[in-house]
Amino acid sequence: MLDSNKISYYLQLFKELDLEDLFRLFSVAREKKLSIGEVYIPVNANTRKLTYIKEGLIRAFHLKENGEEVTVLLRWEDQFFASYDTILFDKPSRFSYHAMEDTILLEADYDVFMEVLNKDPKFSKAKDFFLLNMLGDSMMSLESFILLNPEERYLKLLQEKPNIIQRVPNKYLATLLGITPVSLSRIRKRISSGPKR
Amino acid sequence: MLDSNKISYYLQLFKELDLEDLFRLFSVAREKKLSIGEVYIPVNANTRKLTYIKEGLIRAFHLKENGEEVTVLLRWEDQFFASYDTILFDKPSRFSYHAMEDTILLEADYDVFMEVLNKDPKFSKAKDFFLLNMLGDSMMSLESFILLNPEERYLKLLQEKPNIIQRVPNKYLATLLGITPVSLSRIRKRISSGPKR
DNA sequence: TGTACAGATTAACAAAAGATAATTAACGCT
DNA sequence: AGCGTTAATTATCTTTTGTTAATCTGTACA
Numbered sequence: 001m002l003d004s005n006k007i008s009y010y011l012q013l014f015k016e017l018d019l020e021d022l023f024r025l026f027s028v029a030r031e032k033k034l035s036i037g038e039v040y041i042p043v044n045a046n047t048r049k050l051t052y053i054k055e056g057l058i059r060a061f062h063l064k065e066n067g068e069e070v071t072v073l074l075r076w077e078d079q080f081f082a083s084y085d086t087i088l089f090d091k092p093s094r095f096s097y098h099a100m101e102d103t104i105l106l107e108a109d110y111d112v113f114m115e116v117l118n119k120d121p122k123f124s125k126a127k128d129f130f131l132l133n134m135l136g137d138s139m140m141s142l143e144s145f146i147l148l149n150p151e152e153r154y155l156k157l158l159q160e161k162p163n164i165i166q167r168v169p170n171k172y173l174a175t176l177l178g179i180t181p182v183s184l185s186r187i188r189k190r191i192s193s194g195p196k197r
Numbered sequence: 198m199l200d201s202n203k204i205s206y207y208l209q210l211f212k213e214l215d216l217e218d219l220f221r222l223f224s225v226a227r228e229k230k231l232s233i234g235e236v237y238i239p240v241n242a243n244t245r246k247l248t249y250i251k252e253g254l255i256r257a258f259h260l261k262e263n264g265e266e267v268t269v270l271l272r273w274e275d276q277f278f279a280s281y282d283t284i285l286f287d288k289p290s291r292f293s294y295h296a297m298e299d300t301i302l303l304e305a306d307y308d309v310f311m312e313v314l315n316k317d318p319k320f321s322k323a324k325d326f327f328l329l330n331m332l333g334d335s336m337m338s339l340e341s342f343i344l345l346n347p348e349e350r351y352l353k354l355l356q357e358k359p360n361i362i363q364r365v366p367n368k369y370l371a372t373l374l375g376i377t378p379v380s381l382s383r384i385r386k387r388i389s390s391g392p393k394r
Numbered sequence: 395t396g397t398a399c400a401g402a403t404t405a406a407c408a409a410a411a412g413a414t415a416a417t418t419a420a421c422g423c424t
Numbered sequence: 425a426g427c428g429t430t431a432a433t434t435a436t437c438t439t440t441t442g443t444t445a446a447t448c449t450g451t452a453c454a
Binding site: 383 | 442444
């Protein structure tokens with residue numbers, strides 16, 4: 001399910017867990033492959049899955065009344081995601097999640113997975129780690145909206161994930177940054193012509 | 198420490214916990230009172246506390262090089278908070294947390310509290326609940342930056358916490374919304390003059 | 395009552411972003 | 425090579441926001 005260097009990475013990260021523990025966790029997960037463009041979670045679904053991306057890229061978007069799509073989330077390899085409307089608020093998803101590339105996922109039923117994690121205190125630290133990690137991600141993104149302007153947010157995104165620009169069309173990045181594609185195009189021009197002037 | 202209706206609220210929320218369990222949790226917490234204006238966590242502190250607000254209002258802000266303050270977080274009664282730089286990233290706080298009103302807190306050492314929670318699986322659900330709640334809050338805020346413009350964000354804030362406007366100066370609300378106080382003032386004028394036109 | 399101070403509003407102008415449409419670029423397909 | 429489709433850029437114009445500074449308002453306090 002996971003290759004050996006990932007496994008040893010996680011074993012090192014969670015010293016209280018051994019190979020058997022990891023195996024127990026992965027036993028409730030199954031692999032799923034998506035082709036580029038394929039919808040993983042459609043709007044209004046109640047998908048209680050926790051999903052790990054082995055390879056590829058998932059985009060979640062909101063469809064506005066006027067037909068425009070607004071990207072609300074991008075996740076790539078080695079990241080977790082879930083339909084947060086469903087998991088956090090117990091509501092049908094307002095968003096559609098789909099693959100931007102051919103993607104390999106490892107998915108588990110959220111409630112089953114949590115049950116396994118909650119049964120033995122030895123998993124507590126690992127669970128906290130992931131939840132706090134997700135919380136940290138989310139807080140950092142929030143912070144960049146408060147502290148940075150669109151141009152700075154774009155530069156920060158490039159810095160965090162340089163190849164994102166090759167993998168995701170700019171128009172999707174733009175709405176994720178809270179601006180329009182036209183505006184992002186102008187920002188890119190500003191940056192390339194006179195960075196610092 | 199907590200009044201009886203709060204206690205029965207939490208007992209009802211977490212059916213697997215009894216009064217004694219709650220008492221065990223609260224035994225690691227202590228009450229602290231802050232006067233209006235008092236600093237709770239100064240910049241660069243490494244404060245590993247998890248804090249519950251019984252009464253009052255806490256604001257966290259970032260101080261820019263030019264001396265301007267940018268509000269990054271507001272928490273009020275019945276909400277939890279922590280220095281997220283310290284707890285999530287194990288770094289000194291870039292922000293200062295202070296009381297906007299006379300405030301009564303219930304604070305616990307984060308690591309001790311987690312240890313208690315992690316010792317017995319019966320606390321798992323409660324812990325998940327709080328972490329997922331914080332994650333949900335954070336995701337919702339993030340979403341409003343992506344999906345809404347400043348005016349809509351302001352209206353949403355008013356809707357979520359109507360009395361916030363009486364309790365926090367507009368200039369602090371403005372920076373929390375990612376705009377300047379001048380711009381918020383114009384938005385307020387637009388709203389009051391012609392709501393829908 | 396007056397004064398000092400902080401916050402809010404207003405004004406004036408520059409910069410950036412939104413909206414819409416036209417143009418250009420890139421890319422797959424036959 | 426040529427066609428069609430989609431994304432990206434550019435152009436034009438409107439709206440909003442940022443910036444700086446002035447003015448107004450309320451409030452605490454001497």
